[in-house]
Amino acid sequence: METKSATDLKLELATRHACLLLPADTPEKRRLDRRVTKGTVCMPYPGAYALAEPYNKLNPRAKARMTLKAIHALHPNWTFCSFSAAVAHGLQVPRALLAPVHIAISPTESRRKNPGHIACHTDHGGSRVITDGMPCTCLLQTLLDCLCATGFRYGLAIVDSALHYHLTTHEKLARHFADHGKGRRGIRQARQTLAYADGRSENGGESIVRAAIIELGFQTPELQIEIEDPMNPGAPKRSDMGWRLPNGRYILVELDGLSKYLSTNARTHEEPSVYQAVRTMRAERLRESHLNLTGATILRLSFAQALDADYLFRLLSTAGVPLNKETSS
Structure with missing residues (x-):
């Protein structure tokens, strides 16, 4: 009977817990990189690994959630926003919007954070919450950001799901958009989308x-x-x-x-x-x-x-x- 290595056991444990594996040291990273070359392991985010076969069977939002968890482990002080925060809140984010990962930064902070994988957005304040174990913009702010940043079809899918899961109400969203949306780019589109939002939509x-x-x-x-x-x-x-x-x-x-x-x-x-x-x-x-x-x-x-x-x-x-x-x- 073949004995499994510590790396094998770690990969299997990560799979069971729907997480990506972060290597403990440089030798383990090299072992994982070799397996990526062989195709048995994949690297969905730089420095974060998963067994390729079970990972590829997951739906896109589950994969995105695993990436967010790995990024949070690597950068615990980062705050997720926009579509990434929507994933953490459990909303129906269309797959076309799942990458890159969106984080909120201060006006003076550098935007060069793993280009191609991370999109930075200036943080103008607003409440923060811990959702699914990760720091994110609050639900109302997340929905405002999402609806301002995308078109009618994708925006409707996101806001409908928030109402469907009873995470907020149309009245609270309308009030938040009125209080925090003035002068924002995309606010007209966001308000038009909200006007058609309906929580009876099931997916x-x-x-x-x-x-x-x-x-x-x-x-x-x-x-x-x-x-x-x-x-x-x-x-x-x-x-x-x-x-x-x-x-x-x-x-x-x-x-x-x-x-x-x-x-x-x-x-x-x-x-x-x-x-x-x-x-x-x-x-x-x-x-x-x-x-x-x-x-x-x-x-x-x-x-x-x-x-x-x-x-x-x-x-x-x-x-x-x-x-x-x-x-x-």
Whole structure:
């Protein structure tokens, strides 16, 4: 039986605790670097290592959280802000915004902190909190920073998740934006995004698709619509989003894709089994068959199709989704 080295045991322990391994000394770093060359170990952040196979199976936000933990261990006095703080707060940060890592610095502090991996932002004050064991900007400030720094689609995914997890309220956010957003670059976009925020959105994908629909000029869809199930009276079926037309007919949008069935939990990072995913898919198809009996028009589309503006506009127009009065006038 092969005896595992101390480095092997450390890597396995780090994997179990969802952490990156920081080498104890130069010889251990050299051993890890050799394994990186062989491909059995990866280095997600300079000086921080993980077993490649289990690390590569993690979802992007879980990987980002591990990187934040490693950076905090290396630089305990750094304060995370913007999208990095949003990850620490457990929000649905789209993968395109997960890198680089964002930290808050004083106006006189050097911005040269591992260029390419770290983005520095001038700290103009505001409260700090410890969340997930790391110093971060407070939730309200983090959301203001995020919504000022990104567009409508990604910003809506982030702020929707804060409301969905009941971490704050729309009223508190609006008040904070009014008190601290004056004169900030991007504040107009942030306020427009906040106006559409809705905690009933169950995941970032739904939020991004809803934003795409709104951007095309269609009426804002209602979320989590419940329709009476004719096969099971008293047990209504629910749809991701849709519209109730003046004649009482529903047009429902169902976002499809493997992520809906195999996604990891954003706050616990736990993955369901394939068996659970198949059961979920079967229940989804049964639910949809019952919705069809109500006469509703069901539009099932992938995330990629939802982001194809020409396709999405043709699909919704053909189905009869109404445009906003301002858009159609």
